[in-house]
Amino acid sequence: MAVERKKTLTKEIVNQAIADSFKKLNPWVMIKNPVMFVVEVGTVITFLLSLAPDLFGSTEVGRAYNIAVFLILLFTLLFANFAEALAEGRGKAQADSLRKTKSDTKARLVQKDGSYKEVSSTTLRKGDIVRIEIGEIIPSDGEIIEGLASIDESAITGESAPVIKEAGGDFSSVTGGTRVASDYIVVKVTTDPGESFLDRMIALVEGAKRQKTPNEIALTTLLAVLTLIFLIVIMTMVPMAQYLNVKLEISTLIALLVCLIPTTIGGLLSAIGIAGMDRVTQFNVLAMSGKAVEAAGDIDTMILDKTGTITFGNRMASEFVPVAGVIAKDITFAALQASVKDETPEGRSIVELANKLGESWQTSAYEGAEVVEFTAETRMSGLNLVGGSKVRKGAVDAIKKYVSALGGKIPNDLETITNRIAKAGGTPLAVAINERIYGVIYLKDTVKPGLKERFAELRSMGIKTVMCTGDNPLTAATIALEAGVDEFIAEAKPEDKIAAIKKEQQEGKLVAMTGDGTNDAPALAQADVGLAMNSGTMAAKEAANMIDLDSDPTKLLSVISIGKQLLITRGALTTFSIANDIAKYFAIIPAMFILAMPQLQALNIMNLASPESAILSALIFNAIIIPLLIPIAMKGVKYRAMSADRLLSRNVLLYGIGGVIVPFIGIKVIDMILHGLNIV
């Protein structure tokens, strides 16, 4: 396995994170986090005061006190940086291992005259044609235009079982860096250097292009405003204290400010976001943005495509059923004619079955015939023969319409045959030559196992599942029942899939869509969360904002849990951070004013050893709470499937009340230790 994804924190990652904690002290980096930037300014000022205590006027505190405040502030910064660096660490390690996969490979470029030329994979551009033989690494992303091969994708998916890829249809895309395990393929390159799937994956896991999510930006703004308010409050204390004849030391004011501004959440905020994205990657899902992961946490409706998503999508012809008055040989031959030029897996399986039944064809007989390719729009395909005959096969309703328009009659038993196939979950394709319907092709597909239980889980979370398919209503109903989705939409064209999503969105709902085909691409782009199957087409993968490397549609369930967990963790630690202030008030304010106003003794409920001890204890608590909370920030607050209201009240209670009580105990304990050690 080339990618070590399951590995937790290694010694190297921790060492690297320690080094990065110092690098991140760079003010240009720090200014992106206003709360910690204020701490950094305070650190610089107390550093200067440690060198020259009288720098800003006469003082009564000693140099040692200033040095203590400076060091605690420095550690506060380092702890916050460490949290972020640690969260980034695992992704960086994974990116390094992916980069090894990307190392320069040789490519066999197919030239205009059909001859081969060996070139470096880094020179390949969009539109180039390359041939890859058994055992070789695929040099770039592309679509197979010739051949069928099993591909070992373990380099990117970590999954060792090879997958079959072939020209035509929804399983034709290959990824640079994967290996051809059998046969050969000819591939048309679809990306220019530097823009490949692997490049994007590396940038993603490394967090190079990580952008703050709207939620994160909103919270950062709120924290910055809180910081500003506390800054103003503390500045107005100075004239007030002068009036009361109390001397307020600058280092004490800075300590107070740092204790009151939300440093806990400010220090952990980006670690929470990065770790959330990393958890998604652990599940073999590539999320292009944190925004998509957060949106997943709030999803109301999930729309799934059928073929290739709910089913495996390797639809194979299993039977040709003639309508009354047509002999078996004629329907078989009609089906064959309709499919000789159809490069989709469905089309090829029809040709194979016809061959097996003893029908063959001469290529020469079809020279000059006009190919009518399958589209999701027409839901038909076929040939216009030189003699003028038009052979068609396709979705039964589409063929019925086609034949009726030509003045043809619909056979009486067509419905019975179609219903039998559809009720078994198969896809019926009607076959017609001109205005006459000959019979039906039975295409078989298999529902992926284990879907029912997982959709039931989604239901218990209050999420509705809707299957949206191009297939007929009866097949759709059968598969919907077998898979356990709540609703289904049949005979859907690409625009109907978009319309279904828009309708839900207009009702104010957040919609997730999973799909694999080119026809799903617009819908994947329209959805708030678009999850493409890795087995699917490039178009689908490009339109989506998440890709499941295991091609499992229920993977969204894990992403939803992670999204919810991310939102809850952020909320819980914000609550905790702000609730902490109460204890710090009671520790510091009495300590600052007690000499001038003995009445304040009543506020000194914590009974701390001395004013200095009170301030330093609060500041130390403020610093060490950051590393103590790193495990929660990284792992996330445990998420249990329950209603949003219960979840909220539970967390407010736990982290709100905990946030008030914990620092009282913590500060008191630190004070006792400092006093016991005779430090203050």
Ligand SMILES: Nc1ncnc2c1ncn2[C@@H]1O[C@H](COP(=O)(O)OP(=O)(O)OP(=O)(O)O)[C@@H](O)[C@H]1O
């Ligand atoms: N090669 C083909 N030639 C003719 N008709 C086809 C062919 N492939 C599929 N069809 C018909 O067209 C319909 C629509 O196909 P499309 O690929 O858009 O959706 P689907 O595969 O049925 O469902 P989904 O959207 O869930 O993947 C199919 O249900 C089938 O009836």
Ligand SMILES: [K+]
């Ligand atoms: K604080």
Ligand SMILES: [Mg+2]
């Ligand atoms: Mg599909």
